[in-house]
Amino acid sequence: MAGTARELAERLKSRFNTALSEPVEYRGEITLVVPDPQRIAEVCSAAKNDCGFDFLVDITGIDNYGEDPRFTIVYHLYGYSHCQALRLKTSVSEEHPELPTVTGVWRAADWHEREAYDMMGIRFMGHPDLRRILMWEGYPDFPLRKDFPVSGRPSNVPEVGFTRTAPLEGGPFVTVAGGKDTIAREPRARKPDTEGPEPKDRPEHKDNSSTSQSATGGAEPIEKKQ
Amino acid sequence: MAESREIQVRDAGALASIPVSPDALPVPGEESAELRGDRMILNMGPSHPATHGVLRIVLELEGEQIIKASPEVGYLHRGDEKIAENMTYTQFVPYTDRLDYLAPLANNVAYALAVEKAMGIDKDLPERTRYIRVICAELGRIQSHLLGLGSYAMDVGAMTVFLHTFTEREKIYNLCESLTGARFTTSYTRIGGLARDLPPGWTDALSRFCEEVQINFDETETLLSRNRIFMDRTQGVGVISREAAIDYGLSGPNCRGSGIEHDLRKSNPYLVYDQLDFDVPVGSTGDCYDRYILRIEEMRQSVRIIRQCLDRLPGGPINVPDGKIALPPKEHVLTRMEELIHHFINVTQGVNVPAGETYFGHENPKGELGFYINSRGGGTPYRLKIRSPSFTNLSILPHLLPGHMVSDVVAILGSLDFVMGECDR
Numbered sequence: 001m002a003g004t005a006r007e008l009a010e011r012l013k014s015r016f017n018t019a020l021s022e023p024v025e026y027r028g029e030i031t032l033v034v035p036d037p038q039r040i041a042e043v044c045s046a047a048k049n050d051c052g053f054d055f056l057v058d059i060t061g062i063d064n065y066g067e068d069p070r071f072t073i074v075y076h077l078y079g080y081s082h083c084q085a086l087r088l089k090t091s092v093s094e095e096h097p098e099l100p101t102v103t104g105v106w107r108a109a110d111w112h113e114r115e116a117y118d119m120m121g122i123r124f125m126g127h128p129d130l131r132r133i134l135m136w137e138g139y140p141d142f143p144l145r146k147d148f149p150v151s152g153r154p155s156n157v158p159e160v161g162f163t164r165t166a167p168l169e170g171g172p173f174v175t176v177a178g179g180k181d182t183i184a185r186e187p188r189a190r191k192p193d194t195e196g197p198e199p200k201d202r203p204e205h206k207d208n209s210s211t212s213q214s215a216t217g218g219a220e221p222i223e224k225k226q
Numbered sequence: 227m228a229e230s231r232e233i234q235v236r237d238a239g240a241l242a243s244i245p246v247s248p249d250a251l252p253v254p255g256e257e258s259a260e261l262r263g264d265r266m267i268l269n270m271g272p273s274h275p276a277t278h279g280v281l282r283i284v285l286e287l288e289g290e291q292i293i294k295a296s297p298e299v300g301y302l303h304r305g306d307e308k309i310a311e312n313m314t315y316t317q318f319v320p321y322t323d324r325l326d327y328l329a330p331l332a333n334n335v336a337y338a339l340a341v342e343k344a345m346g347i348d349k350d351l352p353e354r355t356r357y358i359r360v361i362c363a364e365l366g367r368i369q370s371h372l373l374g375l376g377s378y379a380m381d382v383g384a385m386t387v388f389l390h391t392f393t394e395r396e397k398i399y400n401l402c403e404s405l406t407g408a409r410f411t412t413s414y415t416r417i418g419g420l421a422r423d424l425p426p427g428w429t430d431a432l433s434r435f436c437e438e439v440q441i442n443f444d445e446t447e448t449l450l451s452r453n454r455i456f457m458d459r460t461q462g463v464g465v466i467s468r469e470a471a472i473d474y475g476l477s478g479p480n481c482r483g484s485g486i487e488h489d490l491r492k493s494n495p496y497l498v499y500d501q502l503d504f505d506v507p508v509g510s511t512g513d514c515y516d517r518y519i520l521r522i523e524e525m526r527q528s529v530r531i532i533r534q535c536l537d538r539l540p541g542g543p544i545n546v547p548d549g550k551i552a553l554p555p556k557e558h559v560l561t562r563m564e565e566l567i568h569h570f571i572n573v574t575q576g577v578n579v580p581a582g583e584t585y586f587g588h589e590n591p592k593g594e595l596g597f598y599i600n601s602r603g604g605g606t607p608y609r610l611k612i613r614s615p616s617f618t619n620l621s622i623l624p625h626l627l628p629g630h631m632v633s634d635v636v637a638i639l640g641s642l643d644f645v646m647g648e649c650d651r
Contacts, residue, residue: 027343027584054472057587058613060598074598076585076613080472080486083493087585108475111621119307134300134650143308150305150312 005030005084008051012086015046034090037073037099043088044075044102053077053086056102059112061120065146070094071122075102092122101127119144265293270635272301277639278377279646283623287632295627295635297620302650310610314576315341315417318610323411325614326648328373329591330412331402332366335359336588338415339496340597344584345577347418347546348496354542355419356497357535361432362414363497363588364528364535368439369398370591370643371521378518378640379450382459387449394442397435404428417577418552419545429536436529436536443526451519460514464626464638467512474622477615478593479520480642484512490589504531514641521643551577576605585613592616592643612651616644 003011009023009030020043021033034043047053057076064070069091077086092099101124102109113124114133121142124130132139141148271282280301286294306325310318322337323330338359342348376391399409404425406412414421450456466476471484481488489506491499507523509516545552549568558565579601587596593615600609619642627635 026582027346029584031583056475057594058585058596058598058611060609060611062600062609074583074600074611076596076598078587080488085494085585085587087583106475107473107625108618108621111617115617132300134303136300143305148308150308 003082003084005086008053008079008082008084009086012043012047012051015050016043019043029085029087031087031089034088037090037092040073040075040088040090041100041102041105044077044105047077047086047088048105051086052079052081054080054106056106056108056112057085059102059109059116061116061122061144063120063144063146064091068093071097071120073099073116073122097122098125099123100125103127118142121145268632272298275381277646278644279649281620281639281644281646281649283627283635285627285632285635290631290633292627292630292632292635295624297623299617299620299646300650302646304651306651307610307612310607312606314605315579315607316572316576319415320411320413323413324647325612325651326370326590326592326595326616326645327410328645329366329370330410331362331406331414332370332588332590333595334412334415335363335366335497336586336590336595337597338417339588340584340586340599341417341577341579343586344579344582344599344601345417345551346580347548347551350418350546350548352419352543352546353498353540355544357539358420358424358544359415360497360499360502361532361535363590364531365398365401367528367591368525369395370645371525372398374591374640374643375446375518375521378643379456381636381640382456384450384453384456387446390442390446390449394435394439397438401428401431401435404431416545416552418548419543423544429539432532433536436533440526440529443522447522451522457515459634459637460518460641462511462513462515463630463634464514464641465512466622466626470622470625471512474625475618476593476622477618478590479517479524480593480619482506483509483517483520485509490587490594494587496586496588498535502531502534504534514637517641517643578603578605579607587613590615592645592648593619595648614648614651616646616649617651620644620649 006023006025009032012032013020013023016039019034019036019039021035024031024033032043034040055078057078058074060074060076062072062074064072070093072089072091075088077088078084079086090099097120099122101113103113103124103126110128111133113127114129114131116122117124117127117130118132118134119142131137135143141153143152266287268285268287269282270285271277272280277283282298282301284296284298285292304324306321309321319334319337322333325333339348342351372391372395376388376395379385379387379391402412403409405428406414406421466480466484468484468486471481471486476484477488485508487506487508490496491504492506504527505523507520507527509520549565550572553559553572554565554568559569560566579599581601581603583598583600585596585598587594594613595615596613598609598611598613599607600611602608622642623638626638630638
């Protein structure tokens with residue numbers, strides 16, 4: 001299966017004919033463009049099985065912002081038997097950033113595709129586990145898109161561990177479990193108007209005004225001590 | 227307010243205090259479903275000493291055995307690729323220090339070569355720069371493997387090795403300091419050359435180091451290679467088959483440990499590797515022990531390469547003689563008009579990389595570190611993708627860990643020798 005990268009690319013080209021562009025050489029690297037993104041898995045499979053490109057080096061997404069199609073996906077392949085590299089490229093539109101997965105061809109594609117999804121929002125159909133990988137689950141944006149600012153966008157940190165907000169009303173030192181005894185130990189937890197918060201009262205004090213009220217009230221006992 | 231949920235915890239003390247008659251004890255092998263228990267989810271990391279950084283692995287256990295492992299990465303994601311799109315090529319050099327921060331010199335070399343390939347000037351590099359860069363890359367390899375080895379040995383219970391290897395690492399740091407001015411964040415390479423030439427006496431210090439580190443390798447091998455405990459912890463553990471290694475895209479020592487004879491320095495030589503005499507060690511079984519032995523041997527080969535480079539190190543300039551690529555000499559900038567203009571354009575706009583796309587893969591200590599540069603002309607990349615070896619090497623964990631015991635996780639993670647700064651970028 002020896003041969004130069006160009007010969008291997010020609011062989012792949014002859015097999016797919018119009019489904020592949022003419023091989024382009026730049027700086028000694030061969031690039032083939034797959035015009036129809038839906039055929040990428042098929043082309044990759046042939047590249048691996050017929051041309052010996054058994055090592056998937058990398059999958060990269062590129063955002064051609066302001067152009068159509070908007071996203072380009074670049075596959076870097078390498079063959080251990082012939083030590084040649086090949087680059088495959090295909091493009092998907094902004095409206096349908098979807099193309100078939102190549103996880104069936106190389107299992108290495110799993111994380112690479114997850115990364116492309118995470119950073120660019122390109123969806124790989126048939127991927128076994130297409131989740132975010134570098135950003136956290138629930139992050140709303142795709143940070144490597146060109147319309148995403150370098151300084152980032154404000155986003156809420158998702159509620160990871162809790163399904164409801166933690167009981168922090170009345171200041172940072174309020175605990176729920178203690179009841180009266182905790183309040184006796186922790187005077188800053190006491191509200192200004194009552195001796196101690198009844199457990200029943202708490203839902204009323206969820207809004208911001210009461211939080212600030214009890215926060216200011218929280219300082220009072222300390223002042224009295226002084 | 228939050229709803230409090232009652233958690234039913236079994237009172238172990240109360241259970242133990244109940245007298246159990248011998249008949250009530252289950253017959254071995256016929257345990258009831260209750261005794262076998264549900265599978266346990268164990269969260270390892272993100273700050274666990276054995277994960278060497280911020281890797282989190284969610285393990286599903288049945289007893290001591292791992293049924294399922296799902297690694298979570300990204301805790302160290304700093305958006306290096308996004309940052310690269312907004313600065314000149316030269317400005318990105320310091321960011322490469324922080325990829326694999328255990329071998330910053332090697333990353334510097336990899337990045338500079340990638341940009342030079344995109345510019346088409348990789349053939350014009352001065353001979354002296356090539357040799358110095360090879361020395362840097364190999365020093366980085368020794369540096370990274372020494373740490374990998376030391377912390378690995380400590381993970382599986384051999385504390386002494388850690389102290390041994392760190393003594394040698396300290397010497398490399400001293401060499402880095404006199405070479406680049408920084409011990410850790412070296413930022414030594416520039417596009418088309420190097421930041422500065424070798425300081426006087428540096429090559430002598432390096433050859434002294436080469437002598438000393440050889441002794442250290444021997445000592446480390448005496449401590450580990452025939453150590454019964456170390457062998458039991460690593461042999462036959464974490465076996466990566468040849469097929470799995472290829473399928474998951476492993477590179478570097480992890481791939482060679484599984485018997486794949488692939489080294490970019492040999493198969494696609496760059497710099498002066500094709501003129502140097504060195505061997506590529508390859509494992510036979512693909513277990514943790516193989517990867518350990520392989521790293522020791524790689525370090526010996528690195529020393530061999532450095533020695534050859536020191537013998538042949540030519541004189542001459544260290545930068546390409548084009549003022550539009552490498553900064554012109556300072557004395558000329560201050561006295562001549564054209565050099566001043568070049569200096570100004572070079573600093574404000576960066577080197578001009580013609581439109582096109584290139585990929586360069588460098589044999590880094592951890593594996594193939596690649597930079598894919600998509601340029602639309604000008605001094606900033608349109609897209610710069612970092613192909614990090616640790617990222618792909620870690621993707622094998624869900625395949626590799628199941629079937630092993632919990633304690634083997636530490637041995638396997640150590641043998642994969644990853645670094646999260648590079649994995650998360």
